[in-house]
Every structure is written in structure tokens, then in C-alpha cells.
Amino acid sequence: KAGVTQTPRYLIKTRGQQVTLSCSPISGHRSVSWYQQTPGQGLQFLFEYFSETQRNKGNFPGRFSGRQFSNSRSEMNVSTLELGDSALYLCASSLVAGGMGTEAFFGQGTRLTVV
Amino acid sequence: AQSVTQLGSHVSVSEGALVLLRCNYSSSVPPYLFWYVQYPNQGLQLLLKYTTGATLVKGINGFEAEFKKSETSFHLTKPSAHMSDAAEYFCAVSDRPAAGNKLTFGGGTRVLVKP
Numbered sequence: 417k418a419g420v421t422q423t424p425r426y427l428i429k430t431r432g433q434q435v436t437l438s439c440s441p442i443s444g445h446r447s448v449s450w451y452q453q454t455p456g457q458g459l460q461f462l463f464e465y466f467s468e469t470q471r472n473k474g475n476f477p478g479r480f481s482g483r484q485f486s487n488s489r490s491e492m493n494v495s496t497l498e499l500g501d502s503a504l505y506l507c508a509s510s511l512v513a514g515g516m517g518t519e520a521f522f523g524q525g526t527r528l529t530v531v
Numbered sequence: 532a533q534s535v536t537q538l539g540s541h542v543s544v545s546e547g548a549l550v551l552l553r554c555n556y557s558s559s560v561p562p563y564l565f566w567y568v569q570y571p572n573q574g575l576q577l578l579l580k581y582t583t584g585a586t587l588v589k590g591i592n593g594f595e596a597e598f599k600k601s602e603t604s605f606h607l608t609k610p611s612a613h614m615s616d617a618a619e620y621f622c623a624v625s626d627r628p629a630a631g632n633k634l635t636f637g638g639g640t641r642v643l644v645k646p
Binding site: 420447449451458459460461464466471472474506508510516517518519520521522523524525 | 567575583621631639
């Protein structure tokens, strides 16, 4: 059974550009969450999608957005990139809607560097 | 807002020695509790979780954790460290009841194992 797949693994972008990251969850999983990991702020929740609907959102500016498709694949977009957006972006998929301590399965992440 | 505190950002242990990683949460209602491990350039892997029932939880790779409600703690232990245990460990919580799968993470503890 394939795990969570994130593409690309590495990205280098210039300030002011925008970027789109992709996440394919484990087959059958309908919940996809995104996290930002930085040395200074640690792991921070960005948002969660379930059945194409955003259910939770973290405390990030509107430049960070996401969506989920009918096949549960998800993308996140960051517009007008800033140097501080350099981070490892992790996607996690879960089987069910949550509320019962459901396990989250993480992808290997996309390492974004903004120069 | 929920918060998770991991005491010690770095821990150094000798091979064969006890590994003890501390985690405390802030909420008055005990959340769902998780420990994840992250190896370099990898995503997060679940070690164990507590949802309900027995307060001593056994996980993979010989790790276990004990939920103590009175101390709002969920410390992780392993009786005998192996070189392969060198990694970063994250304690995480999910609200109970939860509207989704959002995880709040502690700051992480990096474990160094000395031969």
C-alpha cells in the first residue's frame, strides 16, 4: 500500500513568486492536513481538508491557501513568497473525519527555499 | 488554545541507557495524545498513541508512554537506547472531542545516542 506522496521534494523560489505543492494521500483516506515545519516555529498546522471542504485552518495569512479534489488529492498554494516561508511542508492523511484520535500518516515533505 | 511542552530540546544518552522524553499538555480536558519520530529529511512516523483505556501505552521499536491525568503528562520511555533511536521526537495532541484531525505539536526533542 503506497504511502503519502508529496511532490516535488525540493523547490527553490524567488521572493514574490507563488508556489503550488501537491499531496496524494493514502488510497481510501479522505482527510488531508498540511503543516509547516521551521527551526524557529516548529510544526504548525496550516489547514485540513475532508471531502473537498476545508474543516480547520491554522493561524497563517491569506497568502496560504489549499484545496482538495474529488480523488482526495490536495494542493497548497503560497502566493507572494517571503523569505520566512522557507520551510519543510508536510502533508498528512487520515482515514476518517477525526474526533477519535485517528492516526495521521505523513509524507516526506516538500522542502521549500525562498531566495 | 491547546499547548504542548517538551522539556529539553536535546537529549544525549548512551547506547543501552534509558531514554526518557518528557511531554506535558495544557488542556483541562485530556486530549488524544501521540508521539511521533522524525528521521533526517523524512516525514513523521507514529510511535504510539493514547485515546482511552489503559494509561500505559506500548508502541513500536520498544517505546512506551504513560498517560498521567493528574500531571497532564505523557512521557515517552525506552529501557535501552539503540543507535538507530537517534532522531527527533515530537509529542502531539488532538482535542477531545475534535472536529477534525488537527494536531498540536510540542517543540520536539532531538535524541543523540552515544556509542
